[in-house]
Amino acid sequence: NAGVTQTPKFRILKIGQSMTLQCTQDMNHNYMYWYRQDPGMGLKLIYYSVGAGITDKGEVPNGYNVSRSTTEDFPLRLELAAPSQTSVYFCASSYVTSGGYTQYFGPGTRLTVL
Amino acid sequence: AQSVTQLDSHVSVSEGTPVLLRCNYSSSYSPSLFWYVQHPNKGLQLLLKYTSAATLVKGINGFEAEFKKSETSFHLTKPSAHMSDAAEYFCVVSSDSNYQLIWGAGTKLIIKP
Numbered sequence: 274n275a276g277v278t279q280t281p282k283f284r285i286l287k288i289g290q291s292m293t294l295q296c297t298q299d300m301n302h303n304y305m306y307w308y309r310q311d312p313g314m315g316l317k318l319i320y321y322s323v324g325a326g327i328t329d330k331g332e333v334p335n336g337y338n339v340s341r342s343t344t345e346d347f348p349l350r351l352e353l354a355a356p357s358q359t360s361v362y363f364c365a366s367s368y369v370t371s372g373g374y375t376q377y378f379g380p381g382t383r384l385t386v387l
Numbered sequence: 388a389q390s391v392t393q394l395d396s397h398v399s400v401s402e403g404t405p406v407l408l409r410c411n412y413s414s415s416y417s418p419s420l421f422w423y424v425q426h427p428n429k430g431l432q433l434l435l436k437y438t439s440a441a442t443l444v445k446g447i448n449g450f451e452a453e454f455k456k457s458e459t460s461f462h463l464t465k466p467s468a469h470m471s472d473a474a475e476y477f478c479v480v481s482s483d484s485n486y487q488l489i490w491g492a493g494t495k496l497i498i499k500p
Contacts, residue, residue, distance in 0.1 A: 313396075313492075314492055314493070315490030315491050315493055316490045317490075318488075321487060331487065363430070363431065375421075375433060376433075376488060378431040378432075379430060380429070
């Protein structure tokens with residue numbers, strides 16, 4: 274199993290450009306998440322999904338969009354990039370059991386908006 | 388609403404001495420609690436988790452944490468620090484809905500030779 278994979282690893286955008294951050298998991302997890310991590314801070318939830326076709330906003334959704342057409346993929350779309358979106362973005366997936374749940378993280382995408 | 392507070396932004400210890408990273412949480416129910424570690428320019432790795440079983444939880448790399456409901460704490464400890472432990476550590480509490488996680492701001496662990 275590759276686990277959770279993210280592409281690209283690094284990206285520099287100009288203000289107003291758009292891009293899609295890709296996230297794929299091969300663990301057949303129903304739940305998937307997008308977080309951003311700003312310097313010196315913990316993670317903030319952007320969007321999450323509880324299954325294919327179902328998405329919902331997290332704590333900081335403005336400026337982002339997501340879709341979940343398959344169990345495996347959960348892309349994050351940035352429209353009209355702004356310097357405030359400079360951050361490291363992490364995708365995660367999880368399964369739920371009677372003992373609770375654990376989130377597994379991808380390696381992250383470091384995005385700079387200039 | 389749930390929240391988590393990591394009481395120290397930085398902790399510095401000498402190699403071979405004990406490590407204590409402090410975490411307090413707030414939750415209206417019995418939460419699941421986690422510690423994650425992030426090495427420089429790396430992703431996030433689960434160290435350990437508490438899910439209402441034993442209150443003393445053992446994790447990877449010699450770390451353990453004790454859940455104390457009366458103190459609403461979940462402090463992370465290790466008897467003897469190693470240079471490879473230098474990293475950022477995050478205390479995390481589960482949300483009461485939709486399996487979201489609430490993250491602390493992180494504690495940077497510095498190991499002195």
